[in-house]
Amino acid sequence: MRKTFISQNPSVLWFLAALGLFTLIVTILSEGFGLGIVSTSFIKTLGKTLCLCLIAIAMDVVWGYCGILSLGHFAFFGLGGYAIGMWLMYARTETIVVESLAGNIIPPTEQEVIDAIGTQIFGVVGSSEFPLIWAFADSLVLQLLMVVLVPGLLALVFGWLAFRSRVTGVYLSILTQAMTLALALYLFQNDSGLRGNNGLSGLQNIPGFEATPQATISIVFFWASAFALCAGYLFFAWIVSGKLGSVLRAIRDNEARVRFLGYHVESYKLFVFTITAVVSGIAGALYYPQAGIINPAEIAPIASIYLAVWVAIGGRGRLYGAVIGAAFVSLLSSWFTGGGAPDIPLGFYTIQWTDWWLVLLGVSFVAVTLFFPQGIGGLFDKLVRKQP
Amino acid sequence: MNNTLLEVDGVSVTFDGFRAINNLSIQIAEPELRAIIGPNGAGKTTFMDIITGKTRPDEGKVIWGERNISLLKMSESQIAQQGIGRKFQKPTVFEAQTVRENLAMALKNKRGPFDVLFFRSNPSIEGEIVELAEEIGLQDALDTPSGILSHGQKQWLEIGMLLAQDPRLLLVDEPAAGMTQAEREQTTEILVRAAQTRAVVVVEHDMEFVRRLNCKVTVLHEGSVLAEGSLDHVTANQTVIDVYLGR
Ligand SMILES: Nc1ncnc2c1ncn2[C@@H]1O[C@H](COP(=O)(O)OP(=O)(O)OP(=O)(O)O)[C@@H](O)[C@H]1O
Ligand SMILES: [Mg+2]
Numbered sequence: 001m002r003k004t005f006i007s008q009n010p011s012v013l014w015f016l017a018a019l020g021l022f023t024l025i026v027t028i029l030s031e032g033f034g035l036g037i038v039s040t041s042f043i044k045t046l047g048k049t050l051c052l053c054l055i056a057i058a059m060d061v062v063w064g065y066c067g068i069l070s071l072g073h074f075a076f077f078g079l080g081g082y083a084i085g086m087w088l089m090y091a092r093t094e095t096i097v098v099e100s101l102a103g104n105i106i107p108p109t110e111q112e113v114i115d116a117i118g119t120q121i122f123g124v125v126g127s128s129e130f131p132l133i134w135a136f137a138d139s140l141v142l143q144l145l146m147v148v149l150v151p152g153l154l155a156l157v158f159g160w161l162a163f164r165s166r167v168t169g170v171y172l173s174i175l176t177q178a179m180t181l182a183l184a185l186y187l188f189q190n191d192s193g194l195r196g197n198n199g200l201s202g203l204q205n206i207p208g209f210e211a212t213p214q215a216t217i218s219i220v221f222f223w224a225s226a227f228a229l230c231a232g233y234l235f236f237a238w239i240v241s242g243k244l245g246s247v248l249r250a251i252r253d254n255e256a257r258v259r260f261l262g263y264h265v266e267s268y269k270l271f272v273f274t275i276t277a278v279v280s281g282i283a284g285a286l287y288y289p290q291a292g293i294i295n296p297a298e299i300a301p302i303a304s305i306y307l308a309v310w311v312a313i314g315g316r317g318r319l320y321g322a323v324i325g326a327a328f329v330s331l332l333s334s335w336f337t338g339g340g341a342p343d344i345p346l347g348f349y350t351i352q353w354t355d356w357w358l359v360l361l362g363v364s365f366v367a368v369t370l371f372f373p374q375g376i377g378g379l380f381d382k383l384v385r386k387q388p
Numbered sequence: 389m390n391n392t393l394l395e396v397d398g399v400s401v402t403f404d405g406f407r408a409i410n411n412l413s414i415q416i417a418e419p420e421l422r423a424i425i426g427p428n429g430a431g432k433t434t435f436m437d438i439i440t441g442k443t444r445p446d447e448g449k450v451i452w453g454e455r456n457i458s459l460l461k462m463s464e465s466q467i468a469q470q471g472i473g474r475k476f477q478k479p480t481v482f483e484a485q486t487v488r489e490n491l492a493m494a495l496k497n498k499r500g501p502f503d504v505l506f507f508r509s510n511p512s513i514e515g516e517i518v519e520l521a522e523e524i525g526l527q528d529a530l531d532t533p534s535g536i537l538s539h540g541q542k543q544w545l546e547i548g549m550l551l552a553q554d555p556r557l558l559l560v561d562e563p564a565a566g567m568t569q570a571e572r573e574q575t576t577e578i579l580v581r582a583a584q585t586r587a588v589v590v591v592e593h594d595m596e597f598v599r600r601l602n603c604k605v606t607v608l609h610e611g612s613v614l615a616e617g618s619l620d621h622v623t624a625n626q627t628v629i630d631v632y633l634g635r
Contacts (some may be wrong), residue, residue: 243507246489250482257480260440261467262499262555352634 012237015320016230023226030222032215043097043218044290045334049327050225052310054232056326057319058276058283059307061236062198064316065245066272067252069169072176073280074149075183076304080281081288081298082187083150085200086134087143088289093120094138124198131193147280147285153276155268163273168255175196177301187296199295203288221290228286229323236319239275243260248272250319269384304371309361314375321377330377333357393418393587394439394588396556399448401611404436408434409445410611418556421583423598423619424591426608427632432591433477435608436559437494441467453556469499471525477591479542483535487526487545490534491517494549516552523578524548528594539566547578557587576600595619607632 006013026046029037038046055077062068097116101108108116119128122277136142160173160195190196239245247268250258288294294332307326314325335341344351353360368375394416401409409431416422424432437443439450441464450459452470459467460517468474476542481490497507499627516517520535521527524544534545543563550558560579564572576597582588583603592598598605598619615622622628 020537154589204466239505242505243492243509244501244505246485247504249484250493253482253484254480256464256491257476257482259464260442260468260474261494261549262465264465268501338433 005241007239009241011318011320012234013367015233016325019226019230019233023223024262026222027219029069030215030219032213032219038058040215040218043215043222045331047218047222047225047290048287049282049330050222050229051290051327052330054225054283054286055280055307056310056314057229057236058279058312060314060316060319060322061240061248062272062276063308063311064318064322065240065252066248066269067247067255068273069173069308070176070270070273070276071173071308072180073276073307075180075299076155076277076280076305076318077287078183078294078296078299079151079154080147080284081294082194082200082230082279083143083146084285085203085288085294086137086146086194088203088205088207089121089141089200089332090117090134090137091140091200092205093117095207095210096120122195125190125196127191142187144285148282151281151284152195152274152278157276159273163269166266177304180304181301184296184299184301187249187299197295197297199293199298201293203294204290204292206289218290221286225290228282232282233319233323235279240319244268268332309365313365315377315380317377318377319369320383321375321380324376324380329361333361336360391417393420393453395451396435396439396447397451398451399438399445399450399546401431401438401443401445406512408458408611409438412448412608412612414606416557416587416589418587419583419585420587421601421603422587422589422603423603423605424589424608425593425595425598425605425632426614430608431611432608433561434611436474436561436589436591439467439557439559440464440472463546465499468555470554471554471556472559473550473553473557474559475543475550475561475563477565479546481534481537481542481545481549483533484492485534486531487521487534487537488517488530490545491548491552493518494552496552496554507540520548520552523551525574526589540568540571544571544575547575551578551582555586558582558589560590562591562593564592564594572597573600595623 016060018054026043028034030043031038031040055324057071059070059073062070062073094113094117095118097113101113101116108239114130115128118130123215130137136146158179162172167175186192187194188197194200204214206212209217245265247258258265262279310325310329311322312325313329314323315321336353339340339354341353343353372378374381392415396412396414399412400407401411411453412435414435414498417553424435426432441459441462444460446480449585453456453457459470460468465593482493492509492513495513499537518527518530520528524547526541526548529541534542537545541612543566545564547560550560563575563579567575579590580601581591590601604617605619606616607625607628614631615625615628625632
């Protein structure tokens, strides 16, 4: 009667096997370790894509399983990125400052070093003082804790307020958009303490590994991203496959009925909203060292809308669907917008994909919603079920 | 009555100026089987909405249990946890999920998110589910998505979910709608059996069904009690004949 978690969910094994194989092939082909067929910058693109897949499965759990269409999860992703970015920038600037002051006859005092770091980091916004939120920036451990705590606490407070007042459906979506917009606008200000629209940069340089080539660093981050995706996938698959998954899907389909069964629906929503926010923060913390820079534009509402589009195209309510959607659409997007796709001359007009990609994406989204509400994952399901 | 489980006292509800429930008072004992009849729009479903916390009354009291607590300040889930289960007029089961999953969700277990997250089924729980499924005639459909069940089977599944909660008070809104004669008879049996140890309130239009329940009947009309007593007693009442039976 009783089956183990994996035997009940064969798709989890398939997914992990595919991810493992993919990681192995990319590693062999990479510059850092093997043949050098795949460039370092493309390794970074792939590593970032894996992080996007991780936030996509979080989105799928909150939306596809629990029915909360959050249009703000990129705020949590960005906060995770900022949290790790603060340490990366602080520690690296510290190394540079200490090196440059090393020539002085009188060794610099601790305060002088800190002042010099402050001037380096905040010079662009006309300041040299460390704002309070940088209090732990010199500690990797504490900033890693922030990666989890900041998105988690924001989600907990926001979710508690929103769910307690029983805000649902489109109103909740608008509220989450407002949250991410407010955060982005705040971060755009120069006195936000996070360098305004300059954001945090140079994040690809890992303190302590100055001598290590980017080719190596990129492959290590690629592995870390693959591992995080693997762990996140297992975690969410475990959550949604048991009785909790059953209650979540019930809440999605008829939350009023779930209340009459004695379940406190709001706690469930809060749990899912917060846990997915934490995972989004972790995904962001892995993403931005590979991107090298984070600025408030990353948190703009449109990012979270794209996230919903990926999950919809990939197929809601199945975790691998979210992975397929995020990987497929984001890679395609960087191909089109990065000039990879050739322009199409029509004589009277030339289709430039950098402009028309969004139109194509919009049309695909509408088409998927109308004709394949189950998304790519749904087509995939049909293929698998056909052959017994 | 000193074994009163539920006391609804002087309750009124107004929807946009329309008085759906008007100074309604009803008492339910434990155990008891009670039928509620009345014309369409009499307020039978609204009565259940008030008890389960879906609708808040404008005035009146709803008192529960031996400690005489008021249900009016509780949320729907708290009321359900007090031991009040409900079957809706339109069967509402979770169609995307199997019969087994529906029953498992309803089973009387801890309801907190972390209890549920770490919940692991065991043979005794699986046994309970099978037993319930047998009671409602769905033992062969345990792994069927409930969305593809017939209307009557969905009604039963919902009754099964109600029994799974093991409530002290069952509110059953039109359980026999869409059922064949044989199914109706079995439904009667299930309800009568359940009422041996609990309070069961059944709303039903079908007079044959109510007769088989063989219990005290309350007639609602325009949001208040028109008559109460045995079926023969209330059906002999001239006003009841005029407003309900004689239609
Ligand atoms: N949420 C609501 N808003 C406005 N009016 C309502 C609402 N709920 C019920 N009513 C009205 O209150 C009256 C009582 O409705 P109720 O559903 O309780 O009747 P009922 O006795 O269950 O009828 P039926 O036998 O048709 O199920 C009806 O006139 C109905 O239109
Ligand atoms: Mg009704």
